[in-house]
Amino acid sequence: MPSFRTMQWAGGKLRLLDQTRLPHEEVYLDLESHEDVARAIREMRVRGAPAIGVAAAYGIALGAAGIVTDDPDLFHSRLDAVCETLLATRPTAVNLAWAVQRMRRVAAAKAPATARQALLAEAQAIEAEDEVSNRRLGTYGAALLPASATVLTHCNAGSLATAGYGTALGVLRAAREQGKQVRVYADETRPLLQGARLTAWELQRDGFCVTLITDSMAGYFIHKGIIDCVIVGADRIAANGDVANKIGTYALAVLAKENRVPFYVAAPTSTIDLATPSGDDIPIEERSPEEVTRVLETPIAPQGVKAANPAFDVTPAQYVTAIITEHGIARPPYMRSLAMIVRGRNREVNRAFK
Amino acid sequence: MPSFRTMQWAGGKLRLLDQTRLPHEEVYLDLESHEDVARAIREMRVRGAPAIGVAAAYGIALGAAGIVTDDPDLFHSRLDAVCETLLATRPTAVNLAWAVQRMRRVAAAKAPATARQALLAEAQAIEAEDEVSNRRLGTYGAALLPASATVLTHCNAGSLATAGYGTALGVLRAAREQGKQVRVYADETRPLLQGARLTAWELQRDGFCVTLITDSMAGYFIHKGIIDCVIVGADRIAANGDVANKIGTYALAVLAKENRVPFYVAAPTSTIDLATPSGDDIPIEERSPEEVTRVLETPIAPQGVKAANPAFDVTPAQYVTAIITEHGIARPPYMRSLAMIVRGRNREVNRAFK
Numbered sequence: 241m242p243s244f245r246t247m248q249w250a251g252g253k254l255r256l257l258d259q260t261r262l263p264h265e266e267v268y269l270d271l272e273s274h275e276d277v278a279r280a281i282r283e284m285r286v287r288g289a290p291a292i293g294v295a296a297a298y299g300i301a302l303g304a305a306g307i308v309t310d311d312p313d314l315f316h317s318r319l320d321a322v323c324e325t326l327l328a329t330r331p332t333a334v335n336l337a338w339a340v341q342r343m344r345r346v347a348a349a350k351a352p353a354t355a356r357q358a359l360l361a362e363a364q365a366i367e368a369e370d371e372v373s374n375r376r377l378g379t380y381g382a383a384l385l386p387a388s389a390t391v392l393t394h395c396n397a398g399s400l401a402t403a404g405y406g407t408a409l410g411v412l413r414a415a416r417e418q419g420k421q422v423r424v425y426a427d428e429t430r431p432l433l434q435g436a437r438l439t440a441w442e443l444q445r446d447g448f449c450v451t452l453i454t455d456s457m458a459g460y461f462i463h464k465g466i467i468d469c470v471i472v473g474a475d476r477i478a479a480n481g482d483v484a485n486k487i488g489t490y491a492l493a494v495l496a497k498e499n500r501v502p503f504y505v506a507a508p509t510s511t512i513d514l515a516t517p518s519g520d521d522i523p524i525e526e527r528s529p530e531e532v533t534r535v536l537e538t539p540i541a542p543q544g545v546k547a548a549n550p551a552f553d554v555t556p557a558q559y560v561t562a563i564i565t566e567h568g569i570a571r572p573p574y575m576r577s578l579a580m581i582v583r584g585r586n587r588e589v590n591r592a593f594k
Numbered sequence: 595m596p597s598f599r600t601m602q603w604a605g606g607k608l609r610l611l612d613q614t615r616l617p618h619e620e621v622y623l624d625l626e627s628h629e630d631v632a633r634a635i636r637e638m639r640v641r642g643a644p645a646i647g648v649a650a651a652y653g654i655a656l657g658a659a660g661i662v663t664d665d666p667d668l669f670h671s672r673l674d675a676v677c678e679t680l681l682a683t684r685p686t687a688v689n690l691a692w693a694v695q696r697m698r699r700v701a702a703a704k705a706p707a708t709a710r711q712a713l714l715a716e717a718q719a720i721e722a723e724d725e726v727s728n729r730r731l732g733t734y735g736a737a738l739l740p741a742s743a744t745v746l747t748h749c750n751a752g753s754l755a756t757a758g759y760g761t762a763l764g765v766l767r768a769a770r771e772q773g774k775q776v777r778v779y780a781d782e783t784r785p786l787l788q789g790a791r792l793t794a795w796e797l798q799r800d801g802f803c804v805t806l807i808t809d810s811m812a813g814y815f816i817h818k819g820i821i822d823c824v825i826v827g828a829d830r831i832a833a834n835g836d837v838a839n840k841i842g843t844y845a846l847a848v849l850a851k852e853n854r855v856p857f858y859v860a861a862p863t864s865t866i867d868l869a870t871p872s873g874d875d876i877p878i879e880e881r882s883p884e885e886v887t888r889v890l891e892t893p894i895a896p897q898g899v900k901a902a903n904p905a906f907d908v909t910p911a912q913y914v915t916a917i918i919t920e921h922g923i924a925r926p927p928y929m930r931s932l933a934m935i936v937r938g939r940n941r942e943v944n945r946a947f948k
Binding site: 263264425427428429430431433436437440441444445449450451452453454455456457458459460461463487488490491494495498532533535536537538539540541542544545546547548549550553 | 804806
């Protein structure tokens with residue numbers, strides 16, 4: 241396990257490592273209401289699709305605790321508003337909608353007091369399951385790596401993006417636990433520098449050999465034959481295998497294919513959205529141009545210059561060698577393999593409920 | 595013409611716009627010796643292959659003026675040292691070696707006083723020719739653009755990279771002068787942000803519609819079908835058409851080809867190096883890792899993290915749709931077309947000398 245906690249439920253509050261302050265400061269926030277959680281997600285103090293899902297679940301638990309009424313109708317209508325507030329924070333990562341829906345189902349038709357308890361228990365279950373599923377997908381993914389592997393990753397799909405173990409970086413952790421030698425090239429990931437600030441920090445802290453590069457250098461190292469494979473996380477995977485992930489992922493996938501380097505996506509099944517037929521149907525968040533015209537707080541461009549800032553891109557399924565999940569590895573054609581994996585998960589969930 | 599001067603010979607000094615201070619400050623440096631010029635090139639206060647060539651030529655003229663002897667042997671051995679100092683500043687751009695060689699030829703076997711005069715005249719000729727050749731290649735290149743074009747560019751191949759008109763951006767200037775409508779997407783170009791600091795500044799100042807993006811977003815906009823063509827400059831073009839240019843260029847070329855978007859290189863023939871058989875033979879400058887772990891002065895990564903910093907990459911000729919020069923447009927196979935273009939230039943130069 242990593243040597244830090246991305247988030248932790250303690251004393252009726254959600255304790256959160258503020259990722260906007262890394263790597264220079266390790267500051268923890270105590271979130272006491274669903275508005276606190278919504279703000280933290282919007283401001284990307286917590287980010288990464290699985291982590292957003294877990295945080296939103298705790299946000300709903302906090303919101304439910306804050307509804308001081310025993311009237312079921314009033315309670316449930318206010319709970320709806322809590323859910324909507326959290327849902328509206330960010331559009332692309334489907335884990336958010338997935339977690340909110342799970343929480344809604346758990347609360348449905350329950351009396352307020354019971355619902356409050358059940359919601360907290362469900363948030364804790366979502367957190368625990370995320371860690372278990374990361375470890376499982378890590379084991380599946382690690383088997384894909386050679387005994388000595390140099391891996392390129394983008395953004396942060398690590399402990400900081402999940403409840404604790406990581407997806408893309410979980411695969412690397414598991415490979416190391418299996419005795420494999422792992423070296424990492426980390427794209428800095430402009431505009432918000434999650435690679436430089438978060439991935440480099442978390443891997444360095446856990447003793448990995450990591451080399452930081454700018455996003456523009458990835459092609460150079462892939463073409464030079466230094467990279468054995470690319471592994472990234474995902475914010476949403478459509479039914480046909482198209483993958484929405486941090487802006488810049490598509491370029492890596494094209495470069496990997498052109499140079500015959502495997503391109504892997506590591507994500508829990510909560511990131512697979514069978515209701516979204518293809519990447520064209522995934523909403524892409526457009527963030528403030530100031531994230532581009534500045535780096536952290538420093539202005540880097542002439543005043544008044546126009547900038548675009550799509551936060552994600554879609555990698556068409558044809559560029560994806562395999563999708564690593566906690567229920568096994570999906571290979572093309574994804575329409576079939578992803579449906580089977582999700583069906584397998586649902587069967588397992590149903591068995592657990594019997 | 596652009597509304598500013600990248601460099602200017604005045605009062606026996608080389609007046610240089612300090613590009614490390616842009617876009618926030620417009621500071622001019624007065625360089626009085628060849629050491630001043632060498633330092634300015636090394637510190638990238640002047641950059642861009644053609645501009646480096648012109649600055650180095652003036653550096654040699656300054657160096658020659660500073661050799662206070664009438665003894666021909668002493669003069670020429672000191673002049674050699676001046677040339678070597680300038681040659682050693684940066685390894686990739688071939689225009690530097692090209693300009694130094696031209697200057698050496700002009701001084702050869704001349705008495706010190708005559709050589710000093712001839713060297714200054716030659717530096718001024720190199721500057722004037724650079725502008726003329728930019729305008730000519732601009733005219734050739736502009737013909738490749740549709741009447742309304744959205745062009746992606748990388749780094750800065752503009753007025754700031756040349757004696758005044760620009761190569762890639764010279765094509766855009768010429769297209770506008772021909773009445774074409776031009777919109778530009780400019781990659782910010784990490785690590786040193788020449789796109790954000792220089793290209794955005796120079797295009798905004800000259801009234802172009804420019805949108806700044808991070809390097810990682812280029813693939814997104816190419817794939818969306820928004821980009822009609824990519825145009826970049828070059829630091830060295832090998833005999834087979836392989837192109838060394840700012841790190842990140844290779845990725846753009848692959849993305850362009852994958853999406854059937856033309857990828858053009860605009861460069862004067864002084865950038866073509868027929869003595870370099872292929873891209874494998876081009877030395878790639880590795881710069882300080884601090885340029886990656888910092889943005890301008892701000893640290894963005896955990897202390898002590900390793901970083902790589904190749905300043906250039908090589909785009910194999912197979913990805914290059916055409917190379918735009920002042921002697922016409924070279925198309926594949928480049929081994930033949932580049933040799934013809936260089937031969938044509940040499941014939942013209944020889945005619946001019948008759």
